Amino acid sequence: MDKPALSSQEIATVLTEALPYLQRYAGKTVVVKYGGNAMENDELKNSFAQGVVLLKAVGINPVVVHGGGPQIGDMLKRLNIESRFVQGMRVTDSNTMDVVQMVLGGLVNKEIVTLINNNGGRAIGITGKDGRFIRAKRLVVTELTPEMTAREIIDIGQVGEVESIDTDIITMLQNSDFIPVVAPIGVDGTGASYNINADLVAGRLAEELVAEKLLLLTNTAGLLDKDDNLLTGLNSEQVEALIADGTIYGGMLPKIQCALNAVKCGVKTAHIIDGRVPHAVLLELLTDRGVGTLITGDSV
Numbered sequence: 228m229d230k231p232a233l234s235s236q237e238i239a240t241v242l243t244e245a246l247p248y249l250q251r252y253a254g255k256t257v258v259v260k261y262g263g264n265a266m267e268n269d270e271l272k273n274s275f276a277q278g279v280v281l282l283k284a285v286g287i288n289p290v291v292v293h294g295g296g297p298q299i300g301d302m303l304k305r306l307n308i309e310s311r312f313v314q315g316m317r318v319t320d321s322n323t324m325d326v327v328q329m330v331l332g333g334l335v336n337k338e339i340v341t342l343i344n345n346n347g348g349r350a351i352g353i354t355g356k357d358g359r360f361i362r363a364k365r366l367v368v369t370e371l372t373p374e375m376t377a378r379e380i381i382d383i384g385q386v387g388e389v390e391s392i393d394t395d396i397i398t399m400l401q402n403s404d405f406i407p408v409v410a411p412i413g414v415d416g417t418g419a420s421y422n423i424n425a426d427l428v429a430g431r432l433a434e435e436l437v438a439e440k441l442l443l444l445t446n447t448a449g450l451l452d453k454d455d456n457l458l459t460g461l462n463s464e465q466v467e468a469l470i471a472d473g474t475i476y477g478g479m480l481p482k483i484q485c486a487l488n489a490v491k492c493g494v495k496t497a498h499i500i501d502g503r504v505p506h507a508v509l510l511e512l513l514t515d516r517g518v519g520t521l522i523t524g525d526s527v
C-alpha cells in the first residue's frame with residue numbers, strides 16, 4: 228500500500244520545525260549508541276544509517292558506538308559455547324573473547340559502516356585496539372548473597388571497563404568528514420583485549436568529547452516504571468531510587484549509569500530512546516517530539 232503523501236505545507240512545516248535544532252546543533256558532537264537489540268530488521272538498520280548520514284550532511288558530528296549482544300549470543304550458540312551474564316555483563320573467557328571480537332569488530336561494525344556508506348556517508352569502523360584509543364582494565368564485579376558474610380569478587384573473565392580514551396583519532400576522523408563507528412573492545416598496556424559493555428564506551432566517549440548529547444538506542448520505549456509506563460524525564464536521585472527498588476535491572480543498569488555519569492561530566496543531556504521506531508535519532512534531535520527518557524544531572 229502506498230504511504231499517504233504529505234502536502235507541500237506539511238513538508239514545509241516539518242522542515243521549518245527542524246530549523247532551530249539544526250542551528251543549535253551545528254558543529255556539535257552527538258554520540259549515538261546503537262544497541263544490538265535495536266538492530267531488529269533491515270528497514271530499521273537502514274533508517275538508522277540514513278539518520279546518521281543526514282546529521283553529518285547538515286553539519287552535526289555523529290559518532291556511532293554500537294553494541295551487538297544478541298548477535299554475539301547467536302554466534303556463541305552456533306558454536307555451542309555457553310554464555311551467561313552477571314550484573315548485565317557477559318562472562319567472557321578467551322573463546323568468548325574471540326567470538327566477541329569476530330562479531331563486534333568484524334560483522335556488526337562492518338555492517339553499520341556499509342549501511343552508512345551505501346547511504347552516501349563516509350564511515351570508518353574502528354575498535355578500541357586501533358591506535359589503542361580505548362585503554363581498558365579488568366572490571367571488578369562483586370556480589371553479596373545471603374550465604375555470604377562479606378561481598379566477594381566474582382571472576383567474569385576478560386570484561387573490561389574504560390580506563391582512558393584518547394579522542395585524537397575520533398576528532399581526526401570528524402575533521403576529515405568521516406563518521407566514526409566504534410566497536411566496544413578495549414586493550415590494556417600488554418595488548419590484551421577486553422569486552423566492554425557498549426553503553427559504558429558510549430557514555431565515556433561522550434564525556435571525553437564533551438558531546439552535546441548522548442543518545443542510547445534500545446528496544447524499549449525508554450525507561451519504564453513497574454507498570455511499564457514511560458518515564459519521560461528523570462534526574463539522578465530519581466534514578467537511584469528506581470535502581471534501589473528493582474525497577475531498573477539487567478541491561479538497563481549500565482545504560483542508566485553511563486547516562487548519569489555523562490551528564491555529571493559535562494554532556495548536556497542523555498536520552499534513552501526507542502530504537503524500534505524508524506528514524507528515532509532524527510525525531511529526537513530535529514523535531515519537537517522526544518521519543519524516550521531524558522536524563523539530566525539536576526531536577527527536571
Ligand SMILES: Nc1ncnc2c1ncn2[C@@H]1O[C@H](COP(=O)(O)OP(=O)(O)O)[C@@H](O)[C@H]1O
Nearest residue numbers: 262263264445446447450451474475476478479
Ligand atoms: N526500568 C526499565 N525500563 C526499560 N527496560 C528495562 C528496565 N529495567 C530493565 N530493562 C531491560 O533492559 C533492556 C535493555 O537493555 P539491553 O538488553 O542491554 O539492550 P541494548 O542491546 O539496547 O543495550 C530492556 O529490553 C529491558 O529488558
Ligand SMILES: CC(=O)N[C@@H](CCC(=O)OP(=O)(O)O)C(=O)O
Nearest residue numbers: 262263294295296316317424425
Ligand atoms: C561485557 C559485555 O556484556 N559486553 C557486551 C558487548 C556488546 C554490547 O554491549 O551489546 P548491546 O549494547 O547490544 O547489549 C556483550 O558481550 O554482549
